[in-house]
Amino acid sequence: MKQFLTIFKFEFLGLVKTKTYIVTTTIFVLIAVIGLSIPSFFGEIETSDAKDTLVEQLTSKVDYIVYDPDGVLDDEGETLKMYFPNAKFKTADSLDALKKSVSDEKADGGFYVKENYSFTYYVYDSSMTDVTNTIFSEAISQVKRNHAFDEAGLDANKVMDIYYKNTSIGKTEILGSDGANNFFYTIVMILIIYMITVMYGNVIATTVASEKGNRTMELLVTSASTNALIFGKVLATALAAFIQVGMFVGSTFLAYSLNASAWNGMLDAMFNIPTSVLVAFAVFGIFGFLFYAFIFGALGALVSKSEDVNSSATPITVVFVAIYLVVYLGVMDPTNTIFKIASFIPLSSPMAMFARMAMVDVPIFEVLISFGILIVSTVLVGMGASKIYRRGTLMYGNQIKLLHALKWLKRTKE
Amino acid sequence: MKLEVKGIRKKFDGTEVLHGISFDAEAGKALGLLGRNGAGKTTTIRILMDVFKATSGEVLIDGKPFVAKDYKIGYMPEERGMYPKKKVLQQLIYFGELRGISAQEAKTNAKELMKKLEIEEYTNRKLETLSKGNQQKVQLAQTLICNPDIVILDEPFSGLDPVNSQILKNLIDEQIKKGKLVIFSSHQMSYVEEFCEDIVIVNRGEIVLKGNLDAIQKDLGEKKIILNANNYTLQELETLCIDRLSKEVAIEGKKKDFLILQLLNGYSKKDFLEKLNSISVDIELFGDYKPTLTDIFVWKTGDEQ
DSSP: HHHHHHHHHHHHHHHHHHHHHHHHHHHHHHHHHHHHEEEEEEEEOEEEEEHHHHHHHHOOOOOOEEOOTTTTTTTOOHHHHHHHHTEEEOOOOHHHHHHHHHHTSSSEEEEEOOTTTTTEESSOOOOOOOOHHHHHHHHHHHHHHHHHEEEEEEEEHHHHHHHHHHHOOOOOOOOOOOHHHHHHHHHHHHHHHHHHHHHHHHHHHHHHHHHHTTOOHHHHHHHHEEEEEHHHHHHHHHHHHHHHHHHHEEEEEEHHHHHHHHHHTTHHHHOOOOOOHHHHHHHHHHHHHHHHHHHHHHTTTOOSSGGHHHHHHHHHHHHHHHHHHHHHHHHTTTOOOOHHHHHTTTTTHHHHHHHHHHHSOOOHHHHHHHHHHHHHHHHHHHHHHHHHHHHHOOOOOOOHHHHHHHHHHHOOOO | EEEEEEEEEEEEEEEEEEEEEEEEEEETSEEEEEOTTSSSSSHHHHHHHTSOSSSEEEETTEEEEGGGGOEEEEEEOOHHHHOSSSSSHHHHHHHHHOOOOOOHHHHHHHHHHHHTOOOOOOOBBBGGGHHHHHHHHHHHHHHHOOOOOOEEEEETTTTTHHHHHHHHHHHHHHHHTTTTTEEOOOOOOHHHHHHOOOEEEEEETEEEEEHHHHHHHHHTTTTEEEEEESSSOOOHHHHHHHHHOTEEEEEEEEEOOOOEEEOOOOOHHHHHHHHHHHTTTTEEEEEEEOOOHHHHHHHHHHHTT
């Protein structure tokens, strides 16, 4: 135990005293604090809901050009104005004239309206948020309805008046998890686990490989037990990583709470994370990190130089990226069976279980079973990593393949 | 304290590299573990240090199984290595703590050793900024940091100039005088002769010679004489021995200034001297031959060359 504490302290202080660690932690904290304080410096964010934002987007002053050879839109100026209140509509003599006007950016967009009420929307550069086509589709549908009312001898204005005055608004009462609301912070938390595991996993592998490369390893393995060495190294790195994440997350929460009024509650959904999800994120994150950190430690022992760490760590990094994608897609469709299975497999449960908890209601026994599997797996991986580390540390020369190293786990005497 | 290595065998991937190594080492004495490159010295040392497990055989200390972690051992491996980017004192304290002493004691010991090794001004320097010789001294300081009972040194003098070698010699000598059990591996035979009472020569994974160095030298020098003459060149003297003195002596070797001869057929030195006089050899040099350790080493390990 004394050796473990000595190694833990040496590795921890060695890591947190480096300029890289201090600078990156400071940058993370500054980004969080400055980013969330911007509204306080430059004036508070105006309160607006999603509907207002959409209307704002759709009613900004724009110029459109229309080519309507069959006169579908004749006498429908009011209808267009209802859907595009701030837009100016000009008419084009031909489709080519319409296209030229759009290409020359004299018009923000153009519509070629056909006799059967179908239309083509022309735009020079289309943005991801451009919903003009949808709105125009609504407008042209209304035009079609107006014509149908006229043909049926009905007063279109009266019909629409009845239509709009007789609506009902329902509300949703969520008994489980609010997936739509929780989506954003879940993705951020998954990303945190992903980044911290890959980043610090590589730090561990590189440290081990460096100790082999500079031949410190023989002194270490003759001075301390390999269990103390790998557990001390992994746990020290884990603590350094958690402090960094903790400072980032903590400063983010603190900065938002101090600037909440300036944000007008705009990011409340992002920060109102249920305690159960936060706890699951912490415990699954910690054990998941340790699970992968032991693997990275063993992989570092399979190469002779720190430059070779990347090639050694590639297989597990690829697996981890694949798991990240599975979890990401699972968050989009949280009832997916693959996502549920992933929340029990120790390779993926560190990201998948808390994400499932954030998106849907997960029975507590499932959480406990997944956590139990993760703990047992982490201990087994730690013991296996210690064996591989013990054997790999004094083997120099060509990189040892992971499959070959796994055979060492079966042998006891060497 | 007595360390006994009994019939150690070691296989790597089915190939046996040590074929039953046995020797003893005692406290207050230095044992020289010698052998050509790849002979099995480092593997033997690594088995003592519990880096590798022996395939068979045992290591005992005072008659009980030897478990390295239960003893304070100062180990200087052949592959030198400490943290290049860490400060010297910081890592000496670290290695001291790993070997079971307190940080304070490690600090005190480190400073004392650094002073003896004349590197005290490098306390707060990163190891990589030191010269190779001074890095070597830091290695010796880490070896002795825990005031070990057993000191195992694998090629401690490689890369050192004569002045630094002398400083190192003094420190190793101090350990022997303090009654530590010292095992010493080196290719520099003069140092081994200077420190070691006992030697073990390993060749191709087997012990080819072991015992007290003086006794070995006496034994191997028995009935051997050295000879040179004023009225013959060495080449002429060699021809003379082969042509006219083959019943009395056999040529064992030839050095720059003399021949090494083995007395045959019960001839004594006195008989041979009279014989030389009778054939008018004007003797320049005549006496007992005491082989150097280098001679012994080459005889025992160099036969394949």
